[in-house]
Amino acid sequence: MRALKLQADMEDRVGFKAQLAEQRWDDHRYYHHSLINQSLHFVSAMTFLTAYVLLFTDPALASLLAWGVAMTSRQAGHFFFEPKGYDHFNQATHEHKEDIKVGYNLFRKVVLMTLWALSPTVLFFSPTLFGLCPEPQGYRDVLREVGYLWLAVGVGGLLFRTVHLFFIRDVMSGIVWATKIITDPFNDFLLYWRAPLRLMKGERIDNHGVA
Secondary structure (H helix, E strand, C coil): HHHHHHHHHHHHHHHHHHHHHHHHHHHHHHHHCCCHHHHHHHHHHHHHHHHHHHHHHCCCCHHHHHHHHHCCCCCCCCHCCCCCEEECCCCCCCCHHHHHHHCCCCCHHHHHHHHHHHHHHHHHHHHCCCCCCCCCCCCHHHHHHHHHHHHHHHHHHHHHHHHHHHHHHHHHHHCCCCHHHHHHHHHHHHCCCCCCHHHCCCEECCCCCCC
């Protein structure tokens, strides 16, 4: 029985790594053709890594940095610079890629970013965040409360899609996707650090699907 359990655990680890590699590769080859987009992802990765460090000492500031710089630069690359036409490299339409996207496709990102942008309006109705924070004494206190709100939006968005994948796919897919999202800054840093240099040389599209 112990041998069977060890074998099953090994198969789970292999399956997890294989799915993680597949999700990362699909995300890269389908959604990161533009070197401007890749460069913005590099900026986003460095900012997220800084926010990860700050998260242990100042979560509000980490959240402001993550959403205000990392997420906005990251999503600007997708919305404004990534080609939306037929993908000849992968022989797939933009609509097909949106349909099979495991995580947040562009429509879901619009919903998430809208919730993020509107979330500070909560402070108009409850300046103390329903008693969770002291009465703000100035703009710095207000910014910190916005940071906490944005942290809640980020964690909520991650948990919501993870659990959603449990039901529409399977538990492994959800856990793999959550792992991918959390580790994306490390992976993006390694993948796209050359993109700004290529961009300065006059390249615009990564025709080979690799940075």
